[in-house]
Amino acid sequence: MLDDRKLAVLRAIVEDYVSTNEPVGSKALAERHNLKVSPATVRNDMAALEEEGYITQPHTSAGRVPTDKGYRLFVDRLSQIKPLSAAERRAIETFLAGAVDLDDVVTRTVRLLAQLTRQVAVVQYPTLTRSTVRHVELVPLNERRVMLVLITNTGRVEQRVIELPEEVEDTRIAHLRAVLNSCLDGCGLSSVPELVSDLPERLPVEDRPAAATILSVLLETLVERHDEKIVFAGAANLAGADFSIGLRDVLEALEEQVVLMRLLGETTSDIPSALTVRIGSENPYLRGTSVVATGYGSGDNQLARLGVLGPTRMDYPVTMGAVRAVARYVSQILAAS
Amino acid sequence: MLDDRKLAVLRAIVEDYVSTNEPVGSKALAERHNLKVSPATVRNDMAALEEEGYITQPHTSAGRVPTDKGYRLFVDRLSQIKPLSAAERRAIETFLAGAVDLDDVVTRTVRLLAQLTRQVAVVQYPTLTRSTVRHVELVPLNERRVMLVLITNTGRVEQRVIELPEEVEDTRIAHLRAVLNSCLDGCGLSSVPELVSDLPERLPVEDRPAAATILSVLLETLVERHDEKIVFAGAANLAGADFSIGLRDVLEALEEQVVLMRLLGETTSDIPSALTVRIGSENPYLRGTSVVATGYGSGDNQLARLGVLGPTRMDYPVTMGAVRAVARYVSQILAAS
C-alpha cells in the first residue's frame, strides 16, 4: 500500500513542515526534494497518504500537514537520530564538568538540554531507590531534637529535623549513629527498610523509643522523596511555539510535579536507556505536545529520567540526538562522582 | 494643581482599568463611581491629568489609561493595602505549616504566593550570611575524599565533596571536625572567615595541608551560595496577561538568576520589611512589568526577599496585601524551626 516513493513523500512533508511551519503543497515538494516526479504524481501519493491518515489538510486547497500518525511513522521508520556536532559535545562536556554538587548537576543538565533543543527540558532528580547509602549522620540540636542527614552515593543529601519522644544524651545518639552506619553503609536504599527492621531489638531498651522515632522518619524520607522532585527549564522556548492546546495549560502542567512525572513516563522498552517518543495524542496527559525522554544513569543502575517537551511539530531527529547525548554525559558525570 | 476631585478621578481610572482592561472613558467613569459631576467635567480633569503625565490615551478618541507615573501616585497616595480574608489567612497558615524542611518551605511559599496573587511569585532562598552555624560535619568517603556538610540554623544544608591533598586517617578527620564545631557552633556565617583564619596554626603540623583544603572549600561554599538561589512559580499566570514587552523576554528573565535577583532588588526603605513596589519603567531590568517585593525573616534578622512580578496593570492593593501577609507567615515559620 505504501511504496517507497510514498514514504519518501511523507518524509519530505514532515521535514518541510517542520522547517517552514506551513502546510506543504505538491509543487513545492516536487521542486525542493528532487523526487524525479511531477507534482501531479505527488498529489496522487498525497491523496493515498491522507486516505491512510498520515497527513491531513487544514482546509480544502491548502497544503498537507502531518498527523500524529504521520510523525509516528516518520520517527519509527523514516528518520535517523542526528548526532550532535563535535563542538556541541565539547560544550556539553565542559559545561557539565563544572558542576559542584548534585543540585548543580541537575540544574546545569536541564538548562543545557533546554538550550540545545530549544524546547522545554525536564529532568527528574536521581531516584533514591537505586542509590546506596554513603553515610547517615545524626546531629544533636538540643536535648530533644536531632537532625537526620542521609547522604547517598549520588551525592544527594536529605535532611530532617526530628523531635524525640524523650531527652537523649549525645553519647547515646552517637552510638545509634555508629550502629546505623555499620548497618547501612553501602547498602541500596531499597533494602534499608528490611535492614533496619530488627534494629531496635539490638539496642538497649532505654534507647528504643528514640530509635523508633528516628527510624520512622528515615523510612518516611525514603518513600516521600522517591521519584518526586522534577525540574524544568526553557519555558521561554514555548513563547514562539504554537500548541493545539493553550500555552497556559502547558505552563500549568510544567509546574505540577505529578503531571510532569507522568509525562516523562516509564520506559516503554526493555532497555531503559532507549529513547521514548510520545507524539501528540499518544500522550495521555498533555495532548498536543510531544515528549522525547530517556532514562539516565550508568549501565544497569538507571537513576531517573530526563527529556524534553515541545510542540508536535518538532525536529525529532535533532531533539532525539540531543536528549540521548545529554543523558549519556550526565550518566558519566554521576558515575564518576 | 491636583485637587481632590482630580485625584479621585485618577483613582477611579486606575481601578476601572485594572478591572476591565479597557481604556476608560469619561461617561462610564461618571456613572460607575458616583462622582456627582458630569462627564464633561470629568473630561476637563482628565485633560489636566494627561497634561501632568498621569494618564494617556492609546489613540485619539479612546478612553484613558494610567501611565507608570499614574500608577505610582495611585500606589503612594490613593490606595490602601488590602488585607487578606480570614479564610485566606487560615489557608496560608495550614499550607505553610505542613513543610518538612527548608526546601519545602520555600517551594510551598512560592506556590502559595503565585496562587494567591495570580501572578508570578519569586522567592529568594534565605541568605546564608545572616544565618548561624548549627553544625559542621566531615564525612570520610575514602582515604582521599571527605564530604563537608554545613548545617545552618535555618535548616539549610550545604554539601561538598573534597579531594584531599594527601591521605588522612579517619581519626584525624574526626578531630578536625570536633575543632571546627567547637570553634564555629552558633556563630554567624559572616564571621566564619575571621574565626577560622588562625585555625591551621592551632593544629598539628601534619594536619595542616588537609585542613587548609577543607577550609578553603568551606569559605568558598559560603561566598558562592550567598544570595544565589532564587525560585519562581506561577508562570502559567503570564499566559493571559499582556506585557508591553514580549512574553518570551519575561520568561527568559525568570530563568536567569541574576536578573531575578536584581528584580527583587534591595530594600529601598530603612525598614527592610517594608514593601517595595517598582512600576513599569521604574524597573531597570525588565521594563513593562511591575514588581512588588519585600524582605522576610524575623525582626532584625532579615534573611532574604520575596515578591511577585506581573504586568503593570495589576491590582496593587490586593497584591501588596498578599505579599506582605505571606512574608510575615514565612518569617514566623522560619523563626520557629
Next chain:
DNA sequence: TCTAGCACTCTGTGTTCCCGAGTGCCAAGT
C-alpha cells in the same frame, strides 16, 4: 503508471464603508 491540463475551492489580504465611543471646545448656566 505517470503526466499535463483544467476547472474548482478555498484562505488570506486589501479596500471600502460605516458605526460608535470618546474627545475637545465653546457657549450658556449657576
Next chain:
DNA sequence: ACTTGGCACTCGGGAACACAGAGTGCTAGA
C-alpha cells in the same frame, strides 16, 4: 470661576466585498 450641555471631529474596529494565489481533484493522454 467652575460646571454643564451641545456639537463637530477623529479614529479604531468590524462587516461586506472583491480578488489574487496556492493548492487540489479529476480526466484524458503518453
